Amino acid sequence: MTSDVIDAKHAEAPLTLDQAPPKTLGALDQGAFWANLGVSLLGFSFALFLINPLNDDNPLTFTAALVASLVGSLIGTAMVGLAAVPGAQTGQPAMVLLRGLFGARLSAVPTVLNIIQMIGWGAFELWVVAMGAQAIFGTSVPYAAWAIAAGVLTTALTIYPLGAIRLLRRFVTVGVVISIIWFAVVFLRDTPAQTGGSWDAFAPAVDFVIALSVSWVPVAADYARYSRSSRAAFGGVVGGYTIAQVACLAVGVYAVALAGHGAVSDQPTAVFAPFVAAPLGALFFGILVLRETDQSFANVYSTAMSLQNLMPRVDRRIFSVAIGVLTTGVALVVDVNSYGAFLGIIGAVFVPMLGVLAVDYFLLGHGRDWDTSENAPSRWLMVIPWVLGFATWWLLAAPSAVPWWAAIWNGVRQAVGFTPQPWMSAAVGAFLVAGLVTLGLGALRRRR
Numbered sequence: 430m431t432s433d434v435i436d437a438k439h440a441e442a443p444l445t446l447d448q449a450p451p452k453t454l455g456a457l458d459q460g461a462f463w464a465n466l467g468v469s470l471l472g473f474s475f476a477l478f479l480i481n482p483l484n485d486d487n488p489l490t491f492t493a494a495l496v497a498s499l500v501g502s503l504i505g506t507a508m509v510g511l512a513a514v515p516g517a518q519t520g521q522p523a524m525v526l527l528r529g530l531f532g533a534r535l536s537a538v539p540t541v542l543n544i545i546q547m548i549g550w551g552a553f554e555l556w557v558v559a560m561g562a563q564a565i566f567g568t569s570v571p572y573a574a575w576a577i578a579a580g581v582l583t584t585a586l587t588i589y590p591l592g593a594i595r596l597l598r599r600f601v602t603v604g605v606v607i608s609i610i611w612f613a614v615v616f617l618r619d620t621p622a623q624t625g626g627s628w629d630a631f632a633p634a635v636d637f638v639i640a641l642s643v644s645w646v647p648v649a650a651d652y653a654r655y656s657r658s659s660r661a662a663f664g665g666v667v668g669g670y671t672i673a674q675v676a677c678l679a680v681g682v683y684a685v686a687l688a689g690h691g692a693v694s695d696q697p698t699a700v701f702a703p704f705v706a707a708p709l710g711a712l713f714f715g716i717l718v719l720r721e722t723d724q725s726f727a728n729v730y731s732t733a734m735s736l737q738n739l740m741p742r743v744d745r746r747i748f749s750v751a752i753g754v755l756t757t758g759v760a761l762v763v764d765v766n767s768y769g770a771f772l773g774i775i776g777a778v779f780v781p782m783l784g785v786l787a788v789d790y791f792l793l794g795h796g797r798d799w800d801t802s803e804n805a806p807s808r809w810l811m812v813i814p815w816v817l818g819f820a821t822w823w824l825l826a827a828p829s830a831v832p833w834w835a836a837i838w839n840g841v842r843q844a845v846g847f848t849p850q851p852w853m854s855a856a857v858g859a860f861l862v863a864g865l866v867t868l869g870l871g872a873l874r875r876r877r
Protein backbone atom coordinates (compact mmCIF):
# COMPACT_ATOMS: atom_id res chain seq x y z
CA MET A 430 0.00 0.00 0.00
CA THR A 431 1.25 3.53 -0.68
CA SER A 432 0.07 6.75 0.92
CA ASP A 433 0.08 9.62 -1.52
CA VAL A 434 -1.92 12.03 0.57
CA ILE A 435 -0.09 15.02 1.96
CA ASP A 436 -2.48 17.85 2.79
CA ALA A 437 -4.74 16.66 5.64
CA LYS A 438 -7.28 19.45 5.06
CA HIS A 439 -7.91 18.43 1.48
CA ALA A 440 -7.04 14.74 1.67
CA GLU A 441 -9.54 12.46 -0.03
CA ALA A 442 -10.35 8.79 0.28
CA PRO A 443 -8.27 6.56 -2.01
CA LEU A 444 -9.98 5.27 -5.12
CA THR A 445 -9.09 1.59 -4.70
CA LEU A 446 -8.07 -0.69 -1.86
CA ASP A 447 -4.47 -0.65 -3.08
CA GLN A 448 -3.81 2.74 -1.51
CA ALA A 449 -3.58 3.50 2.22
CA PRO A 450 -6.32 5.70 3.73
CA PRO A 451 -5.31 9.17 4.96
CA LYS A 452 -5.62 9.38 8.76
CA THR A 453 -7.16 12.83 8.89
CA LEU A 454 -10.35 12.63 10.98
CA GLY A 455 -10.08 13.73 14.61
CA ALA A 456 -12.55 13.25 17.48
CA LEU A 457 -14.52 16.37 16.47
CA ASP A 458 -14.91 15.21 12.86
CA GLN A 459 -16.02 11.77 13.99
CA GLY A 460 -18.33 13.17 16.69
CA ALA A 461 -19.96 15.64 14.30
CA PHE A 462 -20.36 12.99 11.59
CA TRP A 463 -21.95 10.49 13.95
CA ALA A 464 -24.13 13.16 15.57
CA ASN A 465 -25.50 13.93 12.12
CA LEU A 466 -26.18 10.24 11.52
CA GLY A 467 -27.97 10.06 14.89
CA VAL A 468 -30.59 12.59 13.83
CA SER A 469 -32.90 11.20 11.19
CA LEU A 470 -36.30 12.04 9.78
CA LEU A 471 -36.93 8.28 9.89
CA GLY A 472 -36.25 8.48 13.64
CA PHE A 473 -39.13 10.97 13.99
CA SER A 474 -41.51 8.83 11.93
CA PHE A 475 -40.63 5.64 13.73
CA ALA A 476 -40.56 6.95 17.27
CA LEU A 477 -43.89 5.13 17.03
CA PHE A 478 -42.01 1.77 17.15
CA LEU A 479 -40.29 3.01 20.29
CA ILE A 480 -43.53 4.03 22.00
CA ASN A 481 -45.42 0.92 20.95
CA PRO A 482 -42.97 -1.78 19.81
CA LEU A 483 -45.54 -4.58 20.10
CA ASN A 484 -48.16 -2.62 18.18
CA ASP A 485 -50.87 -3.32 20.78
CA ASP A 486 -53.04 -1.08 22.97
CA ASN A 487 -50.44 -0.86 25.74
CA PRO A 488 -47.84 1.75 24.72
CA LEU A 489 -44.96 2.91 26.89
CA THR A 490 -45.21 6.00 29.08
CA PHE A 491 -43.20 9.00 27.85
CA THR A 492 -40.67 8.39 30.61
CA ALA A 493 -40.31 4.70 29.74
CA ALA A 494 -39.84 5.59 26.07
CA LEU A 495 -37.16 8.17 26.86
CA VAL A 496 -35.30 5.79 29.20
CA ALA A 497 -35.53 3.02 26.56
CA SER A 498 -34.06 5.37 23.96
CA LEU A 499 -31.14 6.20 26.27
CA VAL A 500 -30.45 2.59 27.33
CA GLY A 501 -30.83 1.24 23.77
CA SER A 502 -28.66 4.00 22.31
CA LEU A 503 -25.86 3.45 24.84
CA ILE A 504 -25.82 -0.32 24.26
CA GLY A 505 -26.20 0.05 20.50
CA THR A 506 -23.55 2.73 20.07
CA ALA A 507 -21.09 0.86 22.28
CA MET A 508 -21.50 -1.98 19.75
CA VAL A 509 -20.99 0.40 16.82
CA GLY A 510 -17.96 1.89 18.60
CA LEU A 511 -16.48 -1.61 19.04
CA ALA A 512 -16.95 -2.20 15.32
CA ALA A 513 -15.21 1.10 14.55
CA VAL A 514 -12.00 0.43 16.52
CA PRO A 515 -10.55 -2.32 14.25
CA GLY A 516 -11.12 0.03 11.30
CA ALA A 517 -9.09 2.77 12.99
CA GLN A 518 -6.36 0.31 13.99
CA THR A 519 -5.96 -1.52 10.70
CA GLY A 520 -7.06 1.15 8.19
CA GLN A 521 -9.29 -1.44 6.50
CA PRO A 522 -12.94 -0.90 5.50
CA ALA A 523 -15.65 -2.83 7.34
CA MET A 524 -16.23 -5.69 4.91
CA VAL A 525 -12.50 -6.18 4.26
CA LEU A 526 -12.06 -6.65 8.01
CA LEU A 527 -14.47 -9.56 7.78
CA ARG A 528 -11.89 -11.38 5.65
CA GLY A 529 -9.91 -11.57 8.88
CA LEU A 530 -12.88 -12.96 10.79
CA PHE A 531 -14.35 -15.38 8.23
CA GLY A 532 -11.75 -15.60 5.46
CA ALA A 533 -11.90 -13.83 2.09
CA ARG A 534 -14.46 -16.12 0.43
CA LEU A 535 -16.84 -16.36 3.38
CA SER A 536 -16.67 -12.59 3.92
CA ALA A 537 -18.67 -12.33 0.69
CA VAL A 538 -21.78 -13.55 2.59
CA PRO A 539 -22.03 -10.65 5.09
CA THR A 540 -20.78 -8.33 2.34
CA VAL A 541 -23.72 -9.17 0.09
CA LEU A 542 -26.14 -8.87 3.02
CA ASN A 543 -24.66 -5.50 3.84
CA ILE A 544 -24.97 -4.30 0.26
CA ILE A 545 -28.65 -5.27 0.29
CA GLN A 546 -29.33 -3.55 3.62
CA MET A 547 -27.43 -0.40 2.58
CA ILE A 548 -29.39 -0.09 -0.64
CA GLY A 549 -32.57 -0.59 1.40
CA TRP A 550 -31.56 2.12 3.87
CA GLY A 551 -30.49 4.45 1.08
CA ALA A 552 -33.89 4.06 -0.59
CA PHE A 553 -35.74 4.67 2.71
CA GLU A 554 -33.62 7.80 3.18
CA LEU A 555 -34.33 9.20 -0.29
CA TRP A 556 -38.01 8.41 0.26
CA VAL A 557 -38.07 10.30 3.55
CA VAL A 558 -36.19 13.30 2.09
CA ALA A 559 -38.74 13.54 -0.73
CA MET A 560 -41.67 13.19 1.68
CA GLY A 561 -40.15 15.80 4.02
CA ALA A 562 -39.71 18.22 1.12
CA GLN A 563 -43.34 17.68 0.10
CA ALA A 564 -44.46 18.31 3.69
CA ILE A 565 -42.85 21.77 3.42
CA PHE A 566 -43.51 22.74 -0.19
CA GLY A 567 -46.69 20.81 -0.99
CA THR A 568 -47.17 18.38 -3.84
CA SER A 569 -46.78 20.74 -6.80
CA VAL A 570 -43.27 19.32 -7.24
CA PRO A 571 -43.81 15.55 -7.57
CA TYR A 572 -42.28 12.97 -5.21
CA ALA A 573 -40.11 11.53 -7.98
CA ALA A 574 -38.46 14.90 -8.68
CA TRP A 575 -37.44 15.32 -5.02
CA ALA A 576 -36.22 11.72 -4.79
CA ILE A 577 -34.09 12.14 -7.93
CA ALA A 578 -32.67 15.47 -6.70
CA ALA A 579 -31.77 13.87 -3.35
CA GLY A 580 -30.22 10.93 -5.19
CA VAL A 581 -28.04 13.27 -7.30
CA LEU A 582 -26.86 15.20 -4.22
CA THR A 583 -26.18 11.94 -2.38
CA THR A 584 -24.10 10.59 -5.23
CA ALA A 585 -22.11 13.83 -5.53
CA LEU A 586 -21.27 13.65 -1.81
CA THR A 587 -20.01 10.09 -2.14
CA ILE A 588 -17.47 11.11 -4.78
CA TYR A 589 -15.73 13.27 -2.11
CA PRO A 590 -16.46 11.37 1.13
CA LEU A 591 -13.88 13.07 3.34
CA GLY A 592 -14.85 16.46 1.93
CA ALA A 593 -18.49 15.63 2.77
CA ILE A 594 -17.57 14.76 6.37
CA ARG A 595 -15.58 18.00 6.75
CA LEU A 596 -18.54 19.93 5.30
CA LEU A 597 -20.85 18.37 7.88
CA ARG A 598 -18.61 19.36 10.78
CA ARG A 599 -17.97 22.91 9.62
CA PHE A 600 -21.37 24.03 8.40
CA VAL A 601 -24.18 21.55 9.02
CA THR A 602 -23.93 20.32 12.61
CA VAL A 603 -24.67 23.73 14.15
CA GLY A 604 -27.84 24.09 12.11
CA VAL A 605 -28.99 20.61 13.14
CA VAL A 606 -28.36 21.27 16.84
CA ILE A 607 -30.28 24.56 16.74
CA SER A 608 -33.18 22.96 14.84
CA ILE A 609 -33.50 20.08 17.30
CA ILE A 610 -33.40 22.39 20.32
CA TRP A 611 -35.99 24.62 18.67
CA PHE A 612 -38.42 21.76 18.06
CA ALA A 613 -37.84 20.31 21.54
CA VAL A 614 -38.81 23.62 23.15
CA VAL A 615 -41.91 24.08 20.97
CA PHE A 616 -43.13 20.49 21.37
CA LEU A 617 -42.58 20.39 25.15
CA ARG A 618 -44.75 23.50 25.38
CA ASP A 619 -47.48 22.15 23.09
CA THR A 620 -47.75 18.44 23.95
CA PRO A 621 -50.69 17.56 26.24
CA ALA A 622 -49.92 15.52 29.39
CA GLN A 623 -49.98 11.79 28.67
CA THR A 624 -52.65 9.57 30.18
CA GLY A 625 -52.13 5.80 30.45
CA GLY A 626 -49.11 3.86 29.21
CA SER A 627 -46.86 1.42 31.04
CA TRP A 628 -43.32 -0.01 31.18
CA ASP A 629 -44.46 -3.47 29.97
CA ALA A 630 -42.88 -3.24 26.52
CA PHE A 631 -39.64 -1.68 27.76
CA ALA A 632 -37.34 -4.53 26.60
CA PRO A 633 -38.72 -4.69 23.03
CA ALA A 634 -38.45 -0.89 22.89
CA VAL A 635 -34.79 -1.11 23.93
CA ASP A 636 -34.31 -3.79 21.25
CA PHE A 637 -35.80 -1.50 18.64
CA VAL A 638 -33.39 1.30 19.58
CA ILE A 639 -30.42 -1.10 19.62
CA ALA A 640 -31.42 -2.39 16.18
CA LEU A 641 -31.63 1.19 14.90
CA SER A 642 -28.13 1.94 16.21
CA VAL A 643 -26.47 -1.34 15.24
CA SER A 644 -27.64 -0.95 11.68
CA TRP A 645 -24.42 1.14 11.50
CA VAL A 646 -22.21 -1.70 12.81
CA PRO A 647 -21.41 -3.05 9.34
CA VAL A 648 -20.28 0.37 8.10
CA ALA A 649 -18.54 1.94 11.11
CA ALA A 650 -15.03 0.93 10.04
CA ASP A 651 -15.56 2.53 6.60
CA TYR A 652 -15.26 5.91 8.34
CA ALA A 653 -13.12 4.94 11.35
CA ARG A 654 -10.32 3.88 8.96
CA TYR A 655 -9.69 7.60 8.36
CA SER A 656 -9.51 8.27 12.10
CA ARG A 657 -6.37 9.66 13.69
CA SER A 658 -6.87 7.30 16.65
CA SER A 659 -9.07 4.49 17.94
CA ARG A 660 -10.16 6.73 20.77
CA ALA A 661 -11.43 9.38 18.33
CA ALA A 662 -13.32 6.71 16.41
CA PHE A 663 -14.91 5.07 19.48
CA GLY A 664 -15.61 8.36 21.29
CA GLY A 665 -17.05 9.99 18.18
CA VAL A 666 -19.51 7.14 17.66
CA VAL A 667 -20.63 6.72 21.27
CA GLY A 668 -20.67 10.42 22.20
CA GLY A 669 -21.95 11.92 18.96
CA TYR A 670 -24.46 9.26 17.99
CA THR A 671 -25.93 8.62 21.45
CA ILE A 672 -26.65 12.26 22.25
CA ALA A 673 -28.09 12.89 18.80
CA GLN A 674 -30.22 9.73 18.63
CA VAL A 675 -31.72 10.23 22.09
CA ALA A 676 -32.55 13.85 21.22
CA CYS A 677 -34.03 12.78 17.88
CA LEU A 678 -36.17 10.00 19.35
CA ALA A 679 -37.31 12.23 22.24
CA VAL A 680 -38.43 14.94 19.81
CA GLY A 681 -40.04 12.17 17.74
CA VAL A 682 -42.00 10.84 20.74
CA TYR A 683 -43.50 14.28 21.33
CA ALA A 684 -44.13 14.85 17.63
CA VAL A 685 -45.98 11.51 17.39
CA ALA A 686 -48.12 12.52 20.39
CA LEU A 687 -48.93 15.84 18.71
CA ALA A 688 -49.66 14.29 15.32
CA GLY A 689 -51.68 11.42 16.89
CA HIS A 690 -50.56 7.78 17.18
CA GLY A 691 -53.32 6.59 14.85
CA ALA A 692 -52.44 9.12 12.15
CA VAL A 693 -48.71 8.22 12.23
CA SER A 694 -49.54 4.52 12.26
CA ASP A 695 -51.66 4.95 9.10
CA GLN A 696 -49.18 7.27 7.37
CA PRO A 697 -45.68 7.61 8.94
CA THR A 698 -45.06 11.02 7.39
CA ALA A 699 -48.03 12.45 9.32
CA VAL A 700 -45.43 13.04 12.04
CA PHE A 701 -43.96 15.86 9.94
CA ALA A 702 -47.06 18.05 10.38
CA PRO A 703 -46.14 19.39 13.87
CA PHE A 704 -42.64 20.26 12.62
CA VAL A 705 -43.88 22.27 9.66
CA ALA A 706 -46.65 23.90 11.75
CA ALA A 707 -44.22 25.10 14.46
CA PRO A 708 -43.13 28.77 14.39
CA LEU A 709 -40.21 28.97 11.87
CA GLY A 710 -40.94 25.28 11.35
CA ALA A 711 -40.44 25.29 7.57
CA LEU A 712 -36.98 26.79 7.97
CA PHE A 713 -35.72 24.46 10.69
CA PHE A 714 -37.42 21.39 9.24
CA GLY A 715 -35.94 22.33 5.86
CA ILE A 716 -32.46 22.19 7.39
CA LEU A 717 -33.19 18.70 8.71
CA VAL A 718 -34.57 17.54 5.36
CA LEU A 719 -31.58 18.79 3.38
CA ARG A 720 -29.17 17.34 5.92
CA GLU A 721 -30.84 13.93 5.73
CA THR A 722 -28.73 13.33 2.63
CA ASP A 723 -25.78 12.64 4.99
CA GLN A 724 -27.53 9.36 5.76
CA SER A 725 -28.05 8.37 2.15
CA PHE A 726 -24.46 9.50 1.54
CA ALA A 727 -23.22 7.05 4.20
CA ASN A 728 -25.39 4.27 2.76
CA VAL A 729 -24.22 4.72 -0.82
CA TYR A 730 -20.56 5.26 0.08
CA SER A 731 -20.53 2.16 2.29
CA THR A 732 -22.18 0.11 -0.43
CA ALA A 733 -19.34 1.18 -2.74
CA MET A 734 -16.79 0.17 -0.09
CA SER A 735 -18.52 -3.18 0.37
CA LEU A 736 -18.38 -3.78 -3.37
CA GLN A 737 -14.66 -3.09 -3.25
CA ASN A 738 -14.29 -6.05 -0.90
CA LEU A 739 -15.48 -8.16 -3.83
CA MET A 740 -13.74 -6.12 -6.57
CA PRO A 741 -10.83 -4.32 -4.86
CA ARG A 742 -9.33 -2.64 -7.90
CA VAL A 743 -12.44 -1.03 -9.33
CA ASP A 744 -12.53 2.76 -8.79
CA ARG A 745 -14.96 3.43 -5.92
CA ARG A 746 -16.48 6.36 -7.87
CA ILE A 747 -17.81 3.95 -10.51
CA PHE A 748 -19.54 1.96 -7.76
CA SER A 749 -20.84 5.16 -6.15
CA VAL A 750 -22.50 6.39 -9.33
CA ALA A 751 -23.98 2.96 -10.13
CA ILE A 752 -25.31 2.51 -6.58
CA GLY A 753 -26.57 6.10 -6.46
CA VAL A 754 -28.64 5.43 -9.57
CA LEU A 755 -29.88 2.05 -8.30
CA THR A 756 -30.81 3.43 -4.87
CA THR A 757 -32.72 6.29 -6.46
CA GLY A 758 -34.54 3.77 -8.64
CA VAL A 759 -35.51 1.70 -5.59
CA ALA A 760 -36.66 4.89 -3.80
CA LEU A 761 -39.16 5.45 -6.59
CA VAL A 762 -40.93 2.18 -5.72
CA VAL A 763 -40.09 1.76 -1.99
CA ASP A 764 -42.69 0.32 0.41
CA VAL A 765 -42.01 1.97 3.72
CA ASN A 766 -44.30 -0.40 5.61
CA SER A 767 -41.59 -3.05 5.31
CA TYR A 768 -39.33 -1.02 7.60
CA GLY A 769 -40.05 -2.87 10.88
CA ALA A 770 -39.30 -6.31 9.40
CA PHE A 771 -36.21 -4.88 7.72
CA LEU A 772 -34.81 -3.61 11.06
CA GLY A 773 -35.37 -7.00 12.70
CA ILE A 774 -33.40 -8.78 9.98
CA ILE A 775 -30.49 -6.34 10.21
CA GLY A 776 -30.24 -6.71 13.97
CA ALA A 777 -30.46 -10.50 13.83
CA VAL A 778 -27.63 -10.74 11.28
CA PHE A 779 -25.22 -8.07 12.43
CA VAL A 780 -25.52 -8.03 16.24
CA PRO A 781 -24.31 -11.65 16.66
CA MET A 782 -21.68 -11.10 13.97
CA LEU A 783 -20.33 -8.25 16.04
CA GLY A 784 -20.32 -10.52 19.12
CA VAL A 785 -18.08 -12.96 17.23
CA LEU A 786 -15.88 -10.18 15.86
CA ALA A 787 -15.43 -8.39 19.19
CA VAL A 788 -14.44 -11.55 21.07
CA ASP A 789 -12.12 -12.80 18.33
CA TYR A 790 -10.47 -9.42 17.74
CA PHE A 791 -10.24 -8.01 21.26
CA LEU A 792 -10.41 -10.92 23.74
CA LEU A 793 -8.78 -13.78 21.86
CA GLY A 794 -6.29 -11.34 20.32
CA HIS A 795 -6.62 -12.73 16.81
CA GLY A 796 -7.08 -9.21 15.47
CA ARG A 797 -3.32 -8.81 15.83
CA ASP A 798 -2.72 -11.41 13.14
CA TRP A 799 -5.95 -11.28 11.15
CA ASP A 800 -5.29 -11.99 7.49
CA THR A 801 -7.31 -9.41 5.54
CA SER A 802 -5.73 -10.20 2.18
CA GLU A 803 -7.66 -11.37 -0.88
CA ASN A 804 -6.39 -14.90 -0.17
CA ALA A 805 -7.32 -15.06 3.52
CA PRO A 806 -8.23 -18.70 4.33
CA SER A 807 -11.81 -19.53 5.31
CA ARG A 808 -12.53 -19.74 9.04
CA TRP A 809 -15.66 -21.94 9.00
CA LEU A 810 -15.65 -22.32 12.80
CA MET A 811 -16.58 -18.66 13.18
CA VAL A 812 -19.87 -19.31 11.40
CA ILE A 813 -21.11 -21.49 14.31
CA PRO A 814 -21.35 -18.72 16.95
CA TRP A 815 -22.76 -16.35 14.34
CA VAL A 816 -25.58 -18.74 13.43
CA LEU A 817 -26.30 -19.55 17.10
CA GLY A 818 -26.51 -15.83 17.85
CA PHE A 819 -28.86 -15.36 14.88
CA ALA A 820 -31.13 -18.12 16.24
CA THR A 821 -31.00 -16.60 19.72
CA TRP A 822 -32.21 -13.29 18.32
CA TRP A 823 -35.33 -14.87 16.82
CA LEU A 824 -36.03 -16.98 19.89
CA LEU A 825 -36.05 -13.83 22.02
CA ALA A 826 -37.40 -11.19 19.64
CA ALA A 827 -40.95 -9.89 19.45
CA PRO A 828 -42.72 -11.87 16.68
CA SER A 829 -41.70 -10.79 13.20
CA ALA A 830 -44.18 -8.85 11.08
CA VAL A 831 -43.65 -11.49 8.38
CA PRO A 832 -46.20 -14.23 9.28
CA TRP A 833 -44.38 -17.33 7.91
CA TRP A 834 -41.12 -16.30 9.61
CA ALA A 835 -42.92 -15.64 12.93
CA ALA A 836 -44.58 -19.09 12.61
CA ILE A 837 -41.20 -20.85 12.16
CA TRP A 838 -39.75 -19.32 15.32
CA ASN A 839 -42.94 -19.94 17.29
CA GLY A 840 -42.59 -23.58 16.27
CA VAL A 841 -38.95 -23.67 17.40
CA ARG A 842 -39.87 -22.10 20.75
CA GLN A 843 -42.55 -24.72 21.31
CA ALA A 844 -40.25 -27.55 20.24
CA VAL A 845 -37.58 -26.55 22.75
CA GLY A 846 -40.11 -25.50 25.42
CA PHE A 847 -38.86 -21.93 25.66
CA THR A 848 -41.00 -18.89 26.43
CA PRO A 849 -39.29 -15.50 26.18
CA GLN A 850 -39.87 -13.28 29.19
CA PRO A 851 -40.82 -9.60 28.83
CA TRP A 852 -37.46 -8.45 30.26
CA MET A 853 -35.38 -10.38 27.73
CA SER A 854 -33.58 -8.44 25.00
CA ALA A 855 -32.99 -10.15 21.65
CA ALA A 856 -30.03 -7.89 20.88
CA VAL A 857 -28.24 -8.43 24.18
CA GLY A 858 -28.99 -12.18 24.12
CA ALA A 859 -27.76 -12.64 20.54
CA PHE A 860 -24.59 -10.66 21.23
CA LEU A 861 -23.85 -12.63 24.41
CA VAL A 862 -24.52 -16.07 22.94
CA ALA A 863 -22.39 -15.36 19.86
CA GLY A 864 -19.61 -13.86 21.98
CA LEU A 865 -19.59 -16.63 24.60
CA VAL A 866 -19.62 -19.43 22.04
CA THR A 867 -16.70 -17.75 20.25
CA LEU A 868 -14.86 -17.54 23.57
CA GLY A 869 -15.57 -21.23 24.22
CA LEU A 870 -14.30 -22.22 20.77
CA GLY A 871 -11.16 -20.17 21.39
CA ALA A 872 -10.54 -21.92 24.72
CA LEU A 873 -11.03 -25.34 23.08
CA ARG A 874 -8.56 -24.47 20.33
CA ARG A 875 -5.97 -23.35 22.87
CA ARG A 876 -6.24 -26.65 24.80
CA ARG A 877 -5.60 -28.72 21.67
Ligand SMILES: O=c1cc[nH]c(=O)[nH]1
Pocket residue numbers: 469550551554641644645724725728
Ligand atom coordinates in the same frame (compact mmCIF):
# COMPACT_ATOMS: atom_id res chain seq x y z
O1 LIG B 1 -29.86 5.43 6.72
C1 LIG B 1 -29.60 4.69 7.66
C2 LIG B 1 -30.22 4.81 8.92
C3 LIG B 1 -29.87 3.94 9.91
N1 LIG B 1 -28.92 3.01 9.66
C4 LIG B 1 -28.31 2.88 8.46
O2 LIG B 1 -27.44 2.02 8.27
N2 LIG B 1 -28.68 3.74 7.48
